[in-house]
Every structure is written in C-alpha cells, then in structure tokens.
Amino acid sequence: MSTREEALAAVSCLLKYIEGDATREGLERTPERVVDSFAEIYAGYDQDPSEMLSATFNSEGYDGIVLLKDIEFHSTCEHHLQPFSGRAHVAYIPVDRIVGISKLARLVDMHAQRLQNQERITKNIADDLTTHLNPLGAAVIIEASHGCMRCRGVRKQNAIMTTSAMRGAFFEKSEARAELMQLIKS
Ligand code: ZN
Numbered sequence: 001m002s003t004r005e006e007a008l009a010a011v012s013c014l015l016k017y018i019e020g021d022a023t024r025e026g027l028e029r030t031p032e033r034v035v036d037s038f039a040e041i042y043a044g045y046d047q048d049p050s051e052m053l054s055a056t057f058n059s060e061g062y063d064g065i066v067l068l069k070d071i072e073f074h075s076t077c078e079h080h081l082q083p084f085s086g087r088a089h090v091a092y093i094p095v096d097r098i099v100g101i102s103k104l105a106r107l108v109d110m111h112a113q114r115l116q117n118q119e120r121i122t123k124n125i126a127d128d129l130t131t132h133l134n135p136l137g138a139a140v141i142i143e144a145s146h147g148c149m150r151c152r153g154v155r156k157q158n159a160i161m162t163t164s165a166m167r168g169a170f171f172e173k174s175e176a177r178a179e180l181m182q183l184i185k186s
Contacts, residue, residue: 007035041076044113046120052106053132056097063136067091067183068104078115086144086160088121089184091138092129093169094177116165118144123183126165137169139180 002010013032015022022030069089077084090104107128111121122142129138141164150157169176 004035007038008032011035033149036146040113042076042113042115044110047106047110049107049110049128050132052103052110053099053128055103056099056133059094059096059098059184062094062098063092065093065183066098066101066182067180068101069184071105071108073108073121073144074113075112075114075116075118075121075144077146078117080148080152081115082147082151084118084144084146084148086142089139089141090125090129091137091139091170091180091183092133093138095134095136097133099133118142118146118161122163122165130167135168135170137173137176138165138167139177140165141184 008031011034012022015027015030019027024066041075049077067089068091071088071090072085073088074083074085076082088108107125108121111124122140126138126140129135129140141162143160143162145160149155149159166177170180171177
C-alpha cells in the first residue's frame with residue numbers, strides 16, 4: 001500500500017515523463033488533483049455488497065421481473081488505466097424479498113469504481129445478487145465503450161462492447177430471458 005505522498009510523487013514522475021519539464025502553472029497542482037480524484041473514481045474498494053443488499057423488504061407475493069435499466073456508470077480499465085463507460089441493465093426475480101431499487105444502482109457503482117474489466121463487473125454484480133438476495137434468477141447486461149480502444153490502439157469510436165451474465169431462471173428458461181430482453185428494449 002503506497003502513501004498519499006508516494007502517489008503524488010508518482011504522478012509528478014509521470015508528468016515529467018510525458019512533458020520533460022513539468023513545472024508550468026497548469027501542471028503545478030495536477031498531482032494533487034489526480035490523487036484527490038481517486039477517492040471518487042476508486043470509491044468502490046471501501047464498500048461491501050452484503051451491507052448494501054442487507055436491507056430487504058417483503059415482496060408481498062410479487063414474483064415477476066424487477067429490472068433497473070440504463071444505469072449509467074464510469075469505470076477504469078485495469079489494462080490501460082483508461083476510462084470506460086456505458087449502461088448497465090440489472091434484473092432479478094424475487095422469491096420473497098425485494099431490495100430498494102437504488103441499491104441496484106449503488107451495486108453497479110461499487111463494482112465500476114475499481115480497476116476493472118467489463119466482464120468482471122458483469123459477473124460480480126450477478127453473483128452478488130444471487131448470493132445476497134437468493135432470487136429465482138438474476139441477470140446483468142452491460143454495454144460500454146472503452147477509452148483504451150477509442151483513443152489508442154485500433155481507434156474505434158463507435159464500437160460498443162456488450163457482456164451478459166444470466167443466473168437461475170434467466171439462464172435456464174428462454175421465456176424469462178425473452179421477457180427480459182423485451183423489457184430492456186421497450
Ligand atoms: Zn483497456
């Protein structure tokens with residue numbers, strides 16, 4: 001674990017690597033700004049999914065799909081430290097407990113605000129829902145565009161990567177999956 005001072009020195013070092021002399025006014029406080037921004041960008045490390053999904057309510061017999069779609073998120077690609085962002089669609093079918101809907105958005109943020117790849121975010125959200133809500137099914141679909149591909153490498157501006165994780169009824173029953181897709185499209 002590095003200290004804040006070491007992190008500041010590391011950013012200064014990178015600035016010098018990029019520009020040589022990094023003493024001009026615009027760069028003077030850049031290390032502080034970059035390191036301060038980490039508290040927000042990487043806030044997901046301090047959060048615990050079991051706590052987040054612990055406050056549940058009686059579903060009162062509701063046994064249909066609960067879907068929160070178009071959850072915008074921003075994350076950081078662990079391979080290039082470039083941002084990637086997009087939308088997540090998160091769904092589950094409750095057995096007898098439902099969770100506050102904002103918790104689904106928080107769960108997406110928690111996994112996004114770490115060094116990540118899109119596949120892992122998708123899988124981890126589905127696994128957390130399965131573990132902590134014990135639903136009949138859980139599904140996560142993420143569509144994102146990756147900075148590391150837009151600004152460098154193959155330079156594709158409009159390519160969208162889609163990943164999905166299907167658990168329980170969404171994995172086993174094509175009807176449940178078809179209904180989910182319909183709800184996401186509508
Ligand atoms: Zn990347």
